[in-house]
Amino acid sequence: MKTVYMDNNATTRIAPEVLEVMLPFLTDLYGNPSSAYSFGGRVARNIRESREQAADLLGASPEEIIFTSCGSESDNTAIMSALNTGKDKRHVVSTRVEHPAVKVLCNELTKQGCRVTEIPVDREGRLDMDRYKESLTPDTAIVSMMWANNETGVIFPVEEAAQLAKNRGILFHTDAVQAVGKIPVDLDNSAIDMLSISGHKLHAPKGVGMLYVRKGTKFSPFLIGGHQERGRRGGTENTASIIGLGKACELAARRTEEENTRVKALRDRLEGELLNRIPNSRVNGGHALRLPNTTNISFEFVEGEAILLLMDEFGICASSGSACTSGSLQPSHVLRAMGVPFTMAHGSVRLSLSVYTTDEEVDFVIDKLPPIIAKLRGFSPFWKPQAQACA
Amino acid sequence: MWEYTDTVKEHFLNPRNAGEVEDANAVGEVGSMACGDALKLTLKVDDDGRIEDAKFQTFGCASAIASASALTEMLKGKSLKEAEKITNQDIADYLGGLPKEKMHCSVLGRQALESAIASYKGETPKEQEGEIVCECFGVTDREIEKAIRENNLTSVEEVTNYTKAGGGCESCHDAIRQLIARVRDEEAPVQRPRLSNIQKIKMIEETLEREIRPSLQQDGGDIELVDVIGNRVLVASRGACAVCKASELTLTHFVQTKLQEMVWPELVVEEVPK
Numbered sequence: 001m002k003t004v005y006m007d008n009n010a011t012t013r014i015a016p017e018v019l020e021v022m023l024p025f026l027t028d029l030y031g032n033p034s035s036a037y038s039f040g041g042r043v044a045r046n047i048r049e050s051r052e053q054a055a056d057l058l059g060a061s062p063e064e065i066i067f068t069s070c071g072s073e074s075d076n077t078a079i080m081s082a083l084n085t086g087k088d089k090r091h092v093v094s095t096r097v098e099h100p101a102v103k104v105l106c107n108e109l110t111k112q113g114c115r116v117t118e119i120p121v122d123r124e125g126r127l128d129m130d131r132y133k134e135s136l137t138p139d140t141a142i143v144s145m146m147w148a149n150n151e152t153g154v155i156f157p158v159e160e161a162a163q164l165a166k167n168r169g170i171l172f173h174t175d176a177v178q179a180v181g182k183i184p185v186d187l188d189n190s191a192i193d194m195l196s197i198s199g200h201k202l203h204a205p206k207g208v209g210m211l212y213v214r215k216g217t218k219f220s221p222f223l224i225g226g227h228q229e230r231g232r233r234g235g236t237e238n239t240a241s242i243i244g245l246g247k248a249c250e251l252a253a254r255r256t257e258e259e260n261t262r263v264k265a266l267r268d269r270l271e272g273e274l275l276n277r278i279p280n281s282r283v284n285g286g287h288a289l290r291l292p293n294t295t296n297i298s299f300e301f302v303e304g305e306a307i308l309l310l311m312d313e314f315g316i317c318a319s320s321g322s323a324c325t326s327g328s329l330q331p332s333h334v335l336r337a338m339g340v341p342f343t344m345a346h347g348s349v350r351l352s353l354s355v356y357t358t359d360e361e362v363d364f365v366i367d368k369l370p371p372i373i374a375k376l377r378g379f380s381p382f383w384k385p386q387a388q389a390c391a
Numbered sequence: 392m393w394e395y396t397d398t399v400k401e402h403f404l405n406p407r408n409a410g411e412v413e414d415a416n417a418v419g420e421v422g423s424m425a426c427g428d429a430l431k432l433t434l435k436v437d438d439d440g441r442i443e444d445a446k447f448q449t450f451g452c453a454s455a456i457a458s459a460s461a462l463t464e465m466l467k468g469k470s471l472k473e474a475e476k477i478t479n480q481d482i483a484d485y486l487g488g489l490p491k492e493k494m495h496c497s498v499l500g501r502q503a504l505e506s507a508i509a510s511y512k513g514e515t516p517k518e519q520e521g522e523i524v525c526e527c528f529g530v531t532d533r534e535i536e537k538a539i540r541e542n543n544l545t546s547v548e549e550v551t552n553y554t555k556a557g558g559g560c561e562s563c564h565d566a567i568r569q570l571i572a573r574v575r576d577e578e579a580p581v582q583r584p585r586l587s588n589i590q591k592i593k594m595i596e597e598t599l600e601r602e603i604r605p606s607l608q609q610d611g612g613d614i615e616l617v618d619v620i621g622n623r624v625l626v627a628s629r630g631a632c633a634v635c636k637a638s639e640l641t642l643t644h645f646v647q648t649k650l651q652e653m654v655w656p657e658l659v660v661e662e663v664p665k
Contacts, residue, residue, distance in 0.1 A: 303427065305393075305452035309403065323427040324393075324452035324493075329528070329551070329558030331427070342425040346450075379409035379456075381431040381448035382424055 001315040004361045008201075009150050009178060009294060009352035010319055015203040015251055018244045022205070025240035033237055034228065043239055050246025057180065057249040058195070058212055059188035066211045066229045067242050071177040071198030072101035074211035075144070077222035077233070078173040078194040079105060082142035083114070085218035086171070089141035091115045093170075095127060095156070096337040102144050102175055103333070115139070125154035125285040125338050132161060142171040147179035147195075151321055151334040151350055152285035153294025155183065162191035171217065177201050177209075181252035182259045182291045193217050199241060203354075204248035208241035255355050263353050264292035270351060270362045271295040277370040284340055284348060293353045296321070298344035301383040302376040307349055310372040316365055321348040343382070395453060396487035402457035407464050408446045415446075419507030422499055426528050426555065428455045432462070432503040436511055440471045447503075454486075454493040461485045462500040471508060477501065478541055479553070494553045498538060524566050527559025532570060539574045546571070586655060592619050598653045603646055614646065622657045624650060627664075 005013070031040035033047055051062040058065075068074045079092065079102070094106050096118045106116045117135040120128050127145075136143070143165045148155045162172040173194040176185065180195075181202045187195065194217065199208035213219055213232070225234020275281055280300035299307065304322025311318055321332030323346060330336065331345035340348070351365065377383040395403070415433035422429035428451030435444040445466040447459035462482055466474055479497040483489045489497055509515060521533030538544060538553045547567045551557040557567050586594070596616060607613055613629035626646065647660040 301424075301450060303451050303455070306403070306456060309453050313404065322452070329427065329555050342427075346424070346427050379406065379448050380450045381420070381429055382450055 004314070004316045004364055006351040006353065006357070006361070006365060007317045007319055008354040008357075009153075009350065011200045011206065012203045012354055013356060014205055014244070015248060017251060018204055018247045021247045022240040022244040025243050029239075033239065034226070047237060047239065047242055050242050053246035054197075054210055054249045057185070057253045059186040059190075060212055061215065063230070064187075064212050064215055066213060066232050067237065067245070068209045068211055068233060069207055069238065070209040071099075071175065071196050071201070072209075073222065074196035074198075074209045075099070075101040075173075075175050076105055077211055078196060078213075079109075079142055079144055080222055081194075081213075081218075081220045082171045082173070083109070084220040086141035089139050091117070091137055091139040091141060093117045093119065093132070093135045093140055093143040093145075095119045095121065095145055097121055097125065097149055097151075097334045098144070098146055099150055099175055099177070102146070106144075119145075121154075121337050123339050124288040125149060125152050125334070126288050127156050127161075129157070129160075133164060136165060136168050136170055138168075140165075140168075140170045142173055144173045144175065147174045147176040147185075148183070148291050149285070149334060150178050151332055152288075152296045152338075153178070153291035153352075154285040154288045155179070155290060158192065159190060162193075166191040166193075178291060178294075181256060182293055184256055187212060187214070199245040199248065202245070202248045202252055204245040205241050208238050208245050210245065258355050260292045263355060263357065266357055266359065266362050267293055267295055267351075267353050270353075270365060271297065273366040274369060277366070278373050281373075282344065284335060284338065284344075294350065295352075296348055296350045298340065299347040299349065299373045300343050301380045302347045302373060304346060304348055306376050307347065307369075307372060310375065311349075311369065314364075314368045316368060319350045321350065322346045393454070393490045393493065395457075395490070398461075398485075398487040399454055399457040399489065402460040402486065403453040406447075406456055406460040408460065408467075409448070410446045411448060412444045412446045417507040417511035419503040419505065419510060421502045421506055422451075423529070424450060428452065428496065428499055430455070430459050430499050430503045432459070432500075432507045434466065434507050434511070436471060442466045442469050442471070442474060451496065451499075452493075454489055455496040455499060457486055458482050458489070458496040458500045459503075462504065466504070471511070474504065475508060477504060479538075480542060491549075491552050494542070495555045498553050502534070524570070525554075525556035525559070525563045528555040530554050530556035532566075535567060535570050536574055539571055540578070544571065545575075588619070591655060592616075594654045595619060595624060595650060595658075598650055599646075602649050602653060606645075617663050622655065622659055624658050624660045625663045626660060628662060 029043055031043045033040055033044035051065050054065050055062045092106055092114055094102055110116050119132045145156055145158055145161055147158050158174045165172040171193045174192055175196045177196060177198040180197050193214045195212040197210045200206040219232060221232050223234050228237055274297055282298055284296040284298055304320030305324035308320050321335045323329050323331050335345040335348060412433040412435045415435055417434035417436050419432040431448040433446050434442050437443045445463040447463050449456045449459045465485055479501040482497040482500045521531030523529055524532050524535055535550055535554055535556050542553055544550050547557050547564050550567050557564050599616060611630050615627045615629055617625040617627050650658045
């Protein structure tokens with residue numbers, strides 16, 4: 001059975017171009033970039049190029065890029081660095097819809113005596129900017145705000161938020177794991193101090209990420225060890241993956257436009273057709289500014305895990321914000337923060353596309369999903385076909 | 392994703408008896424959309440009290456659908472008396488087991504069955520009479536107690552897996568802990584055999600000899616049993632213990648704890664002057 005991959009916000013395939021540049025570093029070019037001899041030195045040169053590619057994608061300078069192991073490490077590094085260098089400041093501002101890498105860390109910080117303000121969102125997942133402005137205090141060490149939401153694709157006005165923080169002398173970090181590559185990012189003209197990226201969301205391999213730290217930002221390392229990354233992140237470099245990430249950044253810079261034209265058109269067609277063919281369905285965050293590749297649709301009166309498993313029978317990969325798939329007993333914290341009614345939250349499905357998504361795949365999902373929802377509704381005690389006729 | 396048995400998958404992909412029995416005379420409805428799963432069970436019970444037909448409607452995940460499907464298969468042809476004996480564990484067993492986090496799906500099945508049987512008899516199911524403990528999922532103390540008893544649950548996490556209680560805001564965790572303790576107390580009033588005075592003295596001497604003296608002697612001290620009156624153990628310190636300022640602490644904390652643990656929980660150690 002063919003895999004129809006519609007879960008690119010979870011992870012992405014490694015681009016063939018990325019794999020190609022990585023392979024030599026997994027075979028012949030195994031030298032340690034820190035070594036004195038040229039067998040190591042040439043690897044260091046390749047890493048330098050990779051750093052330049054990454055910087056170019058962001059409109060940054062190479063020395064502002066720190067390679068890490070993943071997005072979570074980048075997030076943790078940024079927030080802990082701000083607290084460690086921020087003298088006695090013990091307040092963190094974040095949002096109610098952050099990725100666990102930030103959210104769970106903030107919960108931990110609360111236990112350790114920090115004060116954390118989580119800014120709420122409205123029904124469309126848009127940030128409450130008034131509450132945000134009010135939350136900034138002289139005690140605030142850092143704001144950590146995701147650029148785009150992984151579940152709904154809703155984009156936050158991080159540039160504006162970063163400027164507001166900067167005006168008050170507060171560090172601003174953004175988890176841009178979902179945003180980079182899908183929307184244009186230019187840190188040259190920005191008030192953002194730190195920004196996290198994950199390789200595997202960008203067609204690079206898993207196990208590599210990076211953190212942008214603006215020149216002049218006070219920094220304290222999270223992983224203490226050798227002099228790698230100019231003493232800002234100890235540990236021998238994940239050479240092949242870093243080389244891959246550099247290539248992926250170069251590709252992403254070229255493909256951002258395709259994301260916003262061809263991929264967006266596919267997403268819009270997929271979303272529109274599903275809404276058309278399936279009654280009692282709605283897009284979560286549909287009226288907000290969104291990533292071009294993501295749609296999060298709720299199908300009323302059915303449960304998400306059941307939908308996913310029936311889709312899996314056709315090889316379709318997607319994810320859900322239902323309780324049963326979140327590993328807890330409540331629907332996703334993002335949908336709850338948005339106040340999505342329970343009748344809708346449990347039946348949410350996220351479909352996320354990439355530049356590798358084809359017309360045929362979109363057709364396939366448009367064809368297969370409506371009967372799946374109909375089948376489950378067929379034995380849902382809440383589904384009354386006549387109610388649908390009235391609606 | 393969860394690891395489901397082939398039987399669960401099969402019942403999920405091809406549910407048996409989905410729908411509603413038209414002329415049902417026993418109907419059980421449990422769960423709610425807010426909770427994330429709900430089950431409506433409709434039964435046709437014949438004049439001899441035998442279940443002629445059983446159907447289900449489920450809003451829920453794969454294991455909730457499979458549990459409901461399995462339950463209807465188990466019920467068909469059974470007498471109400473036999474049906475009453477079906478436990479949530481029976482449903483899980485029929486499916487070749489459920490992931491522990493999904494046991495509440497089998498509990499939902501059992502609750503729907505109870506509710507259906509009660510409706511047939513014109514009664515209110517007992518569990519629903521209790522007091523709500525978990526506000527997030529509307530779970531009563533009776534439901535929780537029943538799950539604890541029937542499945543021998545010992546932790547809040549297990550109670551959550553089986554009933555969902557405690558899986559939301561977590562503010563009821565203390566109340567759940569108390570319920571677990573209460574059920575455990577009911578079940579385990581294991582009476583220690585009463586000791587005769589001679590047995591007690593013998594055991595105290597043995598414990599002193601084996602467990603206590605060696606460690607005291609290491610520090611140049613010793614202890615001597617003077618008398619046992621009821622639960623009062625009268626001892627005298629010897630050697631270094633007799634002059635040591637910490638000896639009182641040693642006696643009460645170390646000797647008494649050991650004796651309570653090894654001999655009798657109500658023993659009190661008293662030091663007598665030499």
